[in-house]
Amino acid sequence: MPEYTLLCPLLDTSPHIARDFVASVLRTQRLDALVDTAALCTSELVTNACVHAKGGDGSALWLSVEPGRVRVIVYDGDENPPVARELTAEGWELGGRGLQLVDALTNGRWGTAPAARRHDGPPYPEGKAVWFDLSVPR
Template structure:
């Protein structure tokens, strides 16, 4: 029996049914000067891969702010980034080892180059906040933001 004949006996492939489960993507990064770029590139790649390209600009800016804060102010040698896509929202979390919770301060006076990050996240995201550390106990807290996702064709 040749292989062409065998393939004719197989049932036709069934179209995939989109999962109702959330899509979760995780990246662990060293706490380094390059962490913010690595994290924002990861978020852009995930959103572009699952049909949520229109969220990429805002999501990468907000991710960059959270990852930069973890690099500048957190403890430990790494951060974990988690992207959870569960319509109607996309939630991005950055976990770090510092137990100190961030606050969105008013814009700083003068020409200071820092202190604006969480204010930007608060202005651009649909919601933001803090979460308890990861279940493994490696990280003390997470800082997250959410953006609304489109429902139709939201995942591939």
């Protein structure tokens, strides 16, 4: 099972670079049907990490291509779980729709957990991990 890691510093360019990284990996794996969805979901999670998890060294993206699924995890140094904002009578707040998009595009196959330190791989920020899964088409 191929695994890929990208460190994402707290820069405005990180979401774009992360999106291109995921798209490139999936195209190389001949998973073109997942590129647009995975790239958009990745961009949303890395953007959230850059905006809300200020401080520290930024975030880290981990991508795994497994039989039947692709999993993307974004680790950041903020222990607070992300909050999916709801549509109110006044409409959407400026921003705040990213997790709603991730939820819709992944059919609810996303979540968050405390970041567990991995001793067998690169160091990830301690805080939380936000992930999504996409099914690999047959």
